[in-house]
Amino acid sequence: MADPVDIERHLADPKTYEDTILRIFTKKRQRGMTFSEVDDNGVTYFDTATNRRTLSRVIARSVANDEYRPQPVDLWILDSKGKQRAAHMPTFTDHVVGSALFQLISHNACCYGLPGVYSYLPGKTNVTAMRSLAAFVRAHRTKVGDKGPPLYVLQSDFEHYGDNLPVGPDAALWPILREVVGLGSSNGNVSQHVWDLIIRLARPVVRDQDGAQFTRVHGVAMGTPLVPMLADLAVVPMDKAILDIDGIFYARYNDDFLIAHPDLTALHEADARIDALLDELGVKRKLTKELRTALSATGQTCADDPAYRGRGRIDSLGLSVSHAGTLAVGPHRLRRFVARVATRIDGVAAGLRRLPPTERARQLVAATNVMLDVTSPFAVAGLPSLLDSTTDRGTLKDLDFRIARKIVQAATGRPGVLGFRVVSPAALRGEMGLVSLVKLRNER
Numbered sequence: 255m256a257d258p259v260d261i262e263r264h265l266a267d268p269k270t271y272e273d274t275i276l277r278i279f280t281k282k283r284q285r286g287m288t289f290s291e292v293d294d295n296g297v298t299y300f301d302t303a304t305n306r307r308t309l310s311r312v313i314a315r316s317v318a319n320d321e322y323r324p325q326p327v328d329l330w331i332l333d334s335k336g337k338q339r340a341a342h343m344p345t346f347t348d349h350v351v352g353s354a355l356f357q358l359i360s361h362n363a364c365c366y367g368l369p370g371v372y373s374y375l376p377g378k379t380n381v382t383a384m385r386s387l388a389a390f391v392r393a394h395r396t397k398v399g400d401k402g403p404p405l406y407v408l409q410s411d412f413e414h415y416g417d418n419l420p421v422g423p424d425a426a427l428w429p430i431l432r433e434v435v436g437l438g439s440s441n442g443n444v445s446q447h448v449w450d451l452i453i454r455l456a457r458p459v460v461r462d463q464d465g466a467q468f469t470r471v472h473g474v475a476m477g478t479p480l481v482p483m484l485a486d487l488a489v490v491p492m493d494k495a496i497l498d499i500d501g502i503f504y505a506r507y508n509d510d511f512l513i514a515h516p517d518l519t520a521l522h523e524a525d526a527r528i529d530a531l532l533d534e535l536g537v538k539r540k541l542t543k544e545l546r547t548a549l550s551a552t553g554q555t556c557a558d559d560p561a562y563r564g565r566g567r568i569d570s571l572g573l574s575v576s577h578a579g580t581l582a583v584g585p586h587r588l589r590r591f592v593a594r595v596a597t598r599i600d601g602v603a604a605g606l607r608r609l610p611p612t613e614r615a616r617q618l619v620a621a622t623n624v625m626l627d628v629t630s631p632f633a634v635a636g637l638p639s640l641l642d643s644t645t646d647r648g649t650l651k652d653l654d655f656r657i658a659r660k661i662v663q664a665a666t667g668r669p670g671v672l673g674f675r676v677v678s679p680a681a682l683r684g685e686m687g688l689v690s691l692v693k694l695r696n697e698r
Contacts (some may be wrong), residue, residue: 258365258438258608261358262448265351266318271310274354279303302346313351313610320447324348324454326461326683329473340417342460342475352455359483362437368490369497370504370511374482376463380571381643383505384581387514387568387647390503391549392579394516400578404550406521406562406574408513412489413540415509416481419488420536420669421457424473427488431456434487485509495527509572514549518559521546551577567693569654573643583639591636592653596660598634600624603664615665615677620659626689641695650691657691658682 264270282299303310316322327342344352362410372383394405412418415594421427435452436443444452458475463469472479485508496504496513502524503514508675513524532538541591548555548562558564568575572584583591602621606614625634628641644650661682662673 255600256361256365258442260438261355261362261435262439262444264315264449265354265448266356268307268314269309270354271313271350272306273615274310274357275302275306278350278353279306282614283299301304309347309350311606314341316449317351317448322351322451324451324458326353326467327478328458328496329460340473340476342458342477343665344458344478348455348458349479350521351451351665355452355455356483357432358400358481359431362434363483363486365437367487369493370466371486371490371493371506373486373507375486380507381639382513383507384571384573384643386505387512388501388575388579388581389569390514390579391575391577394575395579396526398516400551403516404552404554404556404562404564404607405516405546405547405577406518407549408521408524409545409547409568410511411508412542413538414478415485415537417473418537419474419484420472421474421484425486426491426535428453430490431484452480455485469607477668482508489531489537492528492531492535495531497526499523499527506691507660510571512570518556518562521562522559548580549577575645580648582649583636585635587640588649588653591640591661592656593635594634595622595625595657598622599660599664611666611676612681614676615661615682616686618661618665619682619688622657623687623689626691628692628694631637641691641698644695647692647695649696653691661688 278286279299280303282290288300291298313322313353325345325348327344327348330341330343332339332341332633360375368375370388372380391405395402397628413434418522421425431452432443432449435449455478456474458478459467459469474484487505493504494504496502499515499520501515502520503512505512513521515521515524519623528539529665544561546562547565547568549565549568551565551566553564555564566577569584572587574582575583584590597620599618606617609617624630624632626637626688627633627637650676658679659671659673662671662677663669666673668674668676683690
């Protein structure tokens with residue numbers, strides 16, 4: 255890891271904001287928003303990219319001279335899957351400054367050390383977290399054998415983490431954030447005006463739809479750039495306390511965390527350490543969603559602690575890790591992937607009804623091969639991540655079977671596997687050249 259950066263010096267450098275404005279523009283362009291207005295004032299994202307040098311100099315000078323003042327963020331309500339969530343919209347300039355700060359603080363946070371944290375950090379994702387768990391499971395299996403004792407796993411998260419996180423003046427978060435912010439400076443700190451700017455962006459004034467303004471003491475301003483970093487830093491003392499337990503595995507992604515150890519007493523010790531710290535940190539565990547697993551091939555529940563139920567896999571962060579340490583995308587993602595393929599096959603089959611079943615199958619195989627080609631613009635959504643993250647060949651074999659079955663069902667009109675009597679799996683793979691996901695994964 256590179257050395258920490260002097261955040262105050264970078265905030266006074268126009269180049270910091272030029273890079274940020276260009277990064278924001280690139281994202282907006284990918285979404286087809288090149289000429290959308292940034293603040294309902296006639297200025298578009300294209301304009302900000304074109305004039306980024308001038309805008310960056312103005313921002314850098316105002317920050318360096320302690321003249322920059324963040325504006326209130328507008329509060330609006332999102333309806334998502336039957337739930338209402340608060341969202342906050344900063345002005346474009348505040349978004350630029352906040353995004354620049356996020357990049358700088360993220361870099362320093364990596365230098366500071368965020369043990370076991372995989373969210374919103376360079377080079378770390380939900381996939382890297384679950385790959386680490388899979389490696390831990392394989393190491394355990396290598397040591398004890400396939401029929402050896404289970405690995406005990408605790409999955410938990412925090413109750414309304416974003417809404418309940420303390421952000422008042424005395425919150426436990428701020429000393430941690432200040433230490434991270436000051437890492438790259440010569441005296442280990444930043445000037446008061448820079449720290450005040452960071453606090454105003456991290457804990458902004460909120461303006462509701464009636465025009466009333468307030469500042470939160472609990473709950474982060476979702477939608478503002480610094481929120482992910484606040485979530486990562488808020489429970490670092492808990493992260494470190496858990497990892498102090500010898501031989502333990504720990505991974506946290508935002509508010510979801512996962513702990514594993516071959517010794518049940520280590521899990522009980524982790525429970526005790528978590529409970530001892532959460533009041534101080536101002537967060538609570540969501541006990542209704544906790545899942546305790548005795549991970550093994552036999553699926554036997556732990557006799558000493560029945561809360562640890564026997565299971566053959568761990569589902570977390572959209573992925574599954576088996577008792578053998580293989581990785582696959584989660585069941586819900588597999589169902590969604592197969593549904594997308596099936597919908598396309600049905601769509602193609604509708605135009606092939608006059609062809610005989612064998613020729614219909616041949617045409618469907620050709621169409622399916624295009625769907626399963628990652629280089630094709632018509633590849634089915636989710637294919638690259640499926641092939642990149644899945645090491646469980648059994649899962650891929652099952653997907654191959656389901657896709658082949660769907661093709662013969664659409665080609666012959668017969669339900670279930672009866673279509674294989676007309677068009678056999680060997681004919682699909684050998685004569686017609688149906689692509690195999692197992693083969694594609696082996697080639698990667």
